[in-house]
Amino acid sequence: xxAVIDYGAGxxxxxxxxxxxxxxxxxVTADKAQLRLADKLILPGVGAFEDAAKKLRxxxxxxxxxxxxxxxxxxxxxxxxxxxxxxxxxxxxxxxGLGLLTGSVVPLEGNIPASFKIPxxxxxxLHIQRKSRLLRYVREEDCVYFVxxxxxxxxxxxxxxxAEYGLELTAAVEKGNVMGCQFHPEKSGKIGLxxxxxxxxxxxx
Amino acid sequence: MITKRIIPCLxxxxxxxxxxxxxxxxxxVSSPVELARFYSEEGADELVFYDITASFExxxxxxxxxxxxxxxxxxxxxxxxxxxTVEDFDRVLKCGADKVSVNSGAIRDPxxxxxxxxxxxxxxxxxxxxxxxxxxxFCVFAKGGRENTGMExxxxxxxxxxxxAGEVVVNSIDTDGVKKGxxxxxxxxxxxxxxxxxxxxxxxxCTEDFVQLFRxxxxxDAGLAASVFxxxxxxxxxxxxxxxxxxIPVRLSE
Numbered sequence: 001x002x003a004v005i006d007y008g009a010g011x012x013x014x015x016x017x018x019x020x021x022x023x024x025x026x027x028v029t030a031d032k033a034q035l036r037l038a039d040k041l042i043l044p045g046v047g048a049f050e051d052a053a054k055k056l057r058x059x060x061x062x063x064x065x066x067x068x069x070x071x072x073x074x075x076x077x078x079x080x081x082x083x084x085x086x087x088x089x090x091x092x093x094x095x096x097g098l099g100l101l102t103g104s105v106v107p108l109e110g111n112i113p114a115s116f117k118i119p120x121x122x123x124x125x126l127h128i129q130r131k132s133r134l135l136r137y138v139r140e141e142d143c144v145y146f147v148x149x150x151x152x153x154x155x156x157x158x159x160x161x162x163a164e165y166g167l168e169l170t171a172a173v174e175k176g177n178v179m180g181c182q183f184h185p186e187k188s189g190k191i192g193l194x195x196x197x198x199x200x201x202x203x204x205x
Numbered sequence: 206m207i208t209k210r211i212i213p214c215l216x217x218x219x220x221x222x223x224x225x226x227x228x229x230x231x232x233x234v235s236s237p238v239e240l241a242r243f244y245s246e247e248g249a250d251e252l253v254f255y256d257i258t259a260s261f262e263x264x265x266x267x268x269x270x271x272x273x274x275x276x277x278x279x280x281x282x283x284x285x286x287x288x289x290t291v292e293d294f295d296r297v298l299k300c301g302a303d304k305v306s307v308n309s310g311a312i313r314d315p316x317x318x319x320x321x322x323x324x325x326x327x328x329x330x331x332x333x334x335x336x337x338x339x340x341x342x343f344c345v346f347a348k349g350g351r352e353n354t355g356m357e358x359x360x361x362x363x364x365x366x367x368x369x370a371g372e373v374v375v376n377s378i379d380t381d382g383v384k385k386g387x388x389x390x391x392x393x394x395x396x397x398x399x400x401x402x403x404x405x406x407x408x409x410x411c412t413e414d415f416v417q418l419f420r421x422x423x424x425x426d427a428g429l430a431a432s433v434f435x436x437x438x439x440x441x442x443x444x445x446x447x448x449x450x451x452x453i454p455v456r457l458s459e
Contacts, residue, residue: 013301017276047326119328119371121402122426123250123456124207143208143456145281147328164206187281187303189245 002200003038004028005065007055009080010046018186022193024200032064040200041068045080049089049105049150052080053097062098069100074177076134076199082173082180083152091150100178103155103170108148112166119149124163124171124183132160132174133203134181137194144171144181144188144195151182208456209419209448210250210427211441212404213434215240217286218257220266241274241282244434247441248458249280253306253429256286268300275301283331289313294321298329306331306374311365312347312354322369327401332370334362336391337378343391350378358391359398366399373399374429376406384410387418387428396424409433412444419453 002019004012006028019026019042027034035041043065045052056062069075077085086097089105097105108118123143128135138161146163152170162168163183172181179199185192216223221235241252254274256267264287275282284297285306294305305325311317311332322330335346336358343358362373375395377388387408396403405418409430418428433439445455 011298011301013272013299014275014279014303017301018279021277021279046328117400117402117426119401120207121328121372122207122210125456186279189280192279 001038002026002040002042003035004042004044005035005056005061005081006030007052007059007061009052009055010044012044014184015042015044015078015186018193018196019200022197022200024196030059030061032060035061035064035068038073040074040076041065042199043075043077043081043084045078045084047080049080049083049091049097050093050095053084053089053095056084066098066100069098069178072177074199075100075179077178077180078186079148079182079184082182083150085173085178085180086152086155089150101152101155101158101173101175101180103152103158105150106153107150108165108169111151111153116166119147120165120169121147123188124165126161126163126171127168128161130160132172132179134174134179134195134198135160135172136198138191142191144183144185144191146171146183148182206454208250208454209425210404211248211415211444211455212251212253212283212427212429213244213249213441214253214255214406214429214431216255216257216431217267217270219260219263220270223257237270238273238277241278244441245278245280246458248445248456249441250427250456251281251283252278253283253285256284258287268296271297271300271302285331285333290317291320291324294325294329298325304329304331304372306333308333308335309347309349312345312356315364315368318365318370319368322371327369327371330370331372331374331404332362332365333374333376334358335376335378338391343394346378350376350381359394362395363398366401370401372402372404372426374404374406377408380408381406383408384414384433386410386414387422389418389421392418392422392425396422402426404429406430409439412439412447415439415444416448416451416453419448420451 158173284302289310
């Protein structure tokens with residue numbers, strides 16, 4: 001069972017449909033007991049960092065996610081959900097993240113040439129940086145769909161893929177059981193579904 | 206490198222696609238679900254659905270269809286038509302739309318773009334503008350291009366982008382339906398004026414028109430069209446190969 005964490009940050013319709021389409025059994029929940037029971041967790045998220053982090057804290061889910069991660073459960077953060085895995089975000093101020101990965105979230109503005117439009121919207125090619133579980137079905141230059149204005153920096157120990165947009169942006173991360181993608185796998189066609197499948201499958205040991 | 210997007214647009218009335226696609230192998234040429242699947246397989250980067258129904262029942266049918274499309278096709282979906290309030294955004298987003306396009310609704314209520322952007326984020330709000338030249342000025346037209354609002358297009362687009370529109374679809378009435386190519390001059394003027402993605406619409410008649418668009422307006426992000434795709438004059442896999450051969454970055458079908 002895959003638990004999609006429902007903390008009121010964004011629309012879960014497509015994510016749940018895409019998981020169902022690859023045959024995963026999905027529960028959408030904000031209940032800590034359910035998170036404990038689940039085999040794997042997905043932390044989605046659209047919107048502002050501060051607001052989302054606050055919602056997660058109010059529900060006590062920040063602690064629950066950290067506990068499950070510490071226990072070795074696979075966790076996938078998507079878009080803002082990925083950004084929340086890091087220590088800090090500098091989106092409108094300075095906000096604390098879950099701290100499951102080393103690094104911080106910074107604005108595209110000022111870090112990429114002014115000729116690049118913000119948000120970074122559209123299909124961009126992945127540049128694989130390291131062999132990983134999450135991207136094991138992905139080939140170099142496969143395109144995925146991005147929509148974001150902030151990105152994860154100083155996270156070289158977890159980066160598994162980047163995308164070129166004025167600089168090599170963090171596109172996907174993995175460190176042990178903690179994984180994340182800045183792009184939307186649920187909107188990235190067959191490649192996106194293959195990434196979700198890689199996450200949902202039990203890895204043959 | 207970010208790729209240029211190719212976006213087919215489908216008009217839906219009472220839950221059916223108005224101009225059905227004429228391709229072999231499709232059982233039901235006016236089923237939005239079948240067509241969406243077809244275009245997604247062909248390599249469309251995004252789909253736009255315009256709800257052209259006026260009635261309440263028709264709108265209900267539309268959201269049912271949208272839900273079906275969104276649960277079987279996993280590329281971005283934009284929905285437009287009849288979006289006048291934040292509640293209208295809510296209605297289609299709940300059914301699986303990723304972005305919502307506003308046109309006349311924003312003209313009637315200029316606060317709509319800002320209100321929707323605050324609630325759902327800029328990335329969700331697409332401004333769609335119908336533009337026509339009047340005395341050499343670019344003017345915004347309302348009501349499906351029938352009524353001149355008197356507003357200057359660049360000015361209107363800039364206002365909406367600063368209010369929170371995350372993308373702009375520019376439909377040139379002068380070139381729409383003529384199939385002689387996109388309105389390069391107008392699109393270039395819009396791209397120079399804003400720093401959000403701009404999507405070209407109106408005028409595509411053949412593959413070469415897309416090549417010209419991306420060559421002559423390097424800042425343009427996407428080309429949108431309806432009938433050239435529906436009638437098979439342009440096949441998306443061929444189009445993308447031609448674009449790539451011309452040095453234009455595109456996502457080739459998986």
